[in-house]
Amino acid sequence: MLGPQCCENPPTLNPGSGSGHVEKVGGLDAYVSGSPDSKLGVLLVSDIYGYQAPNLRTLADKVAASGFYVVVPDYFYGDPYDPSNQDRPVPVWIEDHIYDKGFEDSKPVLEAIKNKGITAVGAAGMCWGAKVVVELSKREFIQAAVLLHPTYVVVDDIKNVKTPIAILGAEIDFLTPPALVKQFEEILACKPEVNSYVKIYPNVSHGWTTRYSLDEPEAVKAAEEAHREMLDWFLTYVK
Numbered sequence: 001m002l003g004p005q006c007c008e009n010p011p012t013l014n015p016g017s018g019s020g021h022v023e024k025v026g027g028l029d030a031y032v033s034g035s036p037d038s039k040l041g042v043l044l045v046s047d048i049y050g051y052q053a054p055n056l057r058t059l060a061d062k063v064a065a066s067g068f069y070v071v072v073p074d075y076f077y078g079d080p081y082d083p084s085n086q087d088r089p090v091p092v093w094i095e096d097h098i099y100d101k102g103f104e105d106s107k108p109v110l111e112a113i114k115n116k117g118i119t120a121v122g123a124a125g126m127c128w129g130a131k132v133v134v135e136l137s138k139r140e141f142i143q144a145a146v147l148l149h150p151t152y153v154v155v156d157d158i159k160n161v162k163t164p165i166a167i168l169g170a171e172i173d174f175l176t177p178p179a180l181v182k183q184f185e186e187i188l189a190c191k192p193e194v195n196s197y198v199k200i201y202p203n204v205s206h207g208w209t210t211r212y213s214l215d216e217p218e219a220v221k222a223a224e225e226a227h228r229e230m231l232d233w234f235l236t237y238v239k
Contacts, residue, residue, distance in 0.1 A: 007048075007081070007083050007090060008205070008206070008207060008211065009207060009211040009212070009213070010049060010083050010211070011049050011053040011054060011055060011056075011210075011211060012054070013049065013050065013052040013053060013054075013080065014052060014054050015052050017052070017054040017057045017058075018031060018033065018054070018057030018058065018060065018061055019033065019061050020032050020033030020034070020057070020060065020061060020064070020070075025071050025073060025109050025112050025113065026073070026105075026107075026108035026109035026110070026111060026112035026113075027105075027108050027109075028073040028074055028075070028077075028105060028109060029051075029073070029074040029078075030051065030071050030072055030073040030074060030109070031051050031052075031057055031060060031071075031072040032069075032070065032071055032072075033057075033060045033061045033063075033064035033069075033070045033072075034063075034064030034065075034067075034068055034069040034070050035064075035067075035069060036069060036116060037117075038067055038068060038069040038118065039117065039118055039119045039120070040067060040068050040069065040118060040119070040120050040121075040122075040234075040238050040239070041068060041069045041070070041071065041113045041114075041118040041120070041121040041122070041238075042063050042068045042069070042070045042071070042121065042122050042123070042124065042234055042238070043070075043071055043072075043073075043106070043109065043110065043113070043121060043122070043123040043124070043133075043142070044056065044059065044060055044063075044070060044071070044072045044123075044124055044125075044126075044129075045073075045075065045102065045106070045123065045124070045125035045126070045128075045129030045130075045132045045133055046072065046075065046080075046126060046128070046129050046210075047126045047127035047128050047129060047207065047210065047211075048076075048080065048081040048090070048093070048094075048097075048127065048128050049080050049081060049211075050074060050075070050076050050080030050081075051072045051073060051074045051075075051080075052074075052080070053210060053211075055210045055211065055212065055223075056072060056126075056210050057072065059209075059210065059227055060072050062227060062231070063230075063231055063234070066231055066234075066235065068122075068234065068238070069113070069116070069118060071109065071113060073105065073106075073109050075097070075101075075102045075105055075129075075132070076097050079096065079097070081093050097128075099128060099131040099132050099135070099152055102128070102129070102131075102132040103132050103135040103136065106123075106132060106136055106141070107141070110136075110141055110142070120143045120238045120239055121141075121142050121143060121238065122142060122143055122144040122145070122146070122233070122234040122237065122238040123136055123137075123142045123144075123145055123146070124145070124146035124147075124148060124230055124234075125145075125146075125147055125148070125150070126148045126149060126207075126209060126210055127148075127149055127150070127151045127175075127206070127207060128151055128152070130147040130148065130149070130150030130151060130152070130153055131150065131151065131152035131153055131157075133145050133146070133147060134147060134150070134153050134157045134158070134161060134165075135157075137161045137162060137163045137165055138157065138160045138161055138162060139162075140162050140163060142163055143163060143164075143237060143238050143239075144163055144164045144165070144166075144233060144234060144236075144237035144238050145161065145163055145164070145165040145166070146165070146166045146167075146168065146230045146233050146234070147165070147166070147167045147168065148168045148209045148210075148226060148230065149168070149169060149170050149173060149175075149176065149206045149207055149208065149209065150167070150169075150175075150176050151175045151176065151206075153176065153184075155180075155183055155184070155187060158183075158184045158187045158188060159187055159191075161188075161191075161194055162194065163194070163237075164194065164195040164196065164233070164236075164237040165188070165194065165195075165196050165197075166196070166197040166198070166199075166229065166230065166233045167181060167184055167185075167188075167196075167197070167198045167199070168199055168201065168209070168226050168229060168230070169181035169198070169199070169200045169201070170200070170201055170204045170205055170206050170207075170208055171200055171201060171202045171203060171204060172203075172204065172205040172206070173205065173206040174206070175206055176206075178200045181198060181200055182198075182200075184198060185198035195237065197229075197233065199229065201222060201225070201226065203222070204219075204222045208222055208223055208226070209223050209226045209227065210223070
């Protein structure tokens, strides 16, 4: 379930951030970065704050610089979670944005990406987005998956993944605590047919990979370490 940690450190949304641009992809507005001539794609699925978060777009640009065509869809149709709206706390907001809808919305997005000539796609999901990505992995819509501080992901999900998967968890996470991440690791260890990597980052909290402040060097360093591991995973398995 979602909880207070999902809402901590909200970003200041900026529709003009990033070096890419916004276009329609599979019926959704999406931030796009990287060469359209690339044969390799990466789908980034946001947390509840959506695709205009500057740190997320910076991450998209970073992945694109390694040769990927990166797409960050607006799964919330212009309605990201707004912590200042007291009439729509997270339990109310989430009723309009369930992960099942995100999974279904991903299908035409992935089709559109592949229609551009892209032959392999990896997907990374943060918080809310991790559940969407694990569903894609279970049905082999993608070639590799990365889950960053996931929410909603359960043991049965991990039992059914079919693509190479990396899970990056936080030591201080009440939504997907280290004990649950360890369970995920044990399950994956019993699935030799699925390449996997599981890591619990020390001294960081849920959301650390995208909701950090640029004024906090240690937070930036921890986020960048996770970004490197995510990118290494895609460079290894999205070919």
